Amino acid sequence: THTGQEFNYVLEGKIAVILNKKTIELSEGDSIYFDPSVPHGQIALGGTARFLTVIDKN
Numbered sequence: 001t002h003t004g005q006e007f008n009y010v011l012e013g014k015i016a017v018i019l020n021k022k023t024i025e026l027s028e029g030d031s032i033y034f035d036p037s038v039p040h041g042q043i044a045l046g047g048t049a050r051f052l053t054v055i056d057k058n
Helices: none
Strands: 005-019 022-027 031-034 042-054
Touching: 022 031
Parallel strands: none
Antiparallel strands: 005 022, 005 031, 005 042
């Protein structure tokens, strides 16, 4: 966890975003915006995945 706000955008492949024990699957072109003060993480699904993460610390 950390302060601020977080944005993830999937560039290639598929990822799972885990937010406070809930799993959300994202594919290429999908995005998610969330409060990163909740427990979270990202993992690739089914092979290689590339995603962009932007964190606004303000």
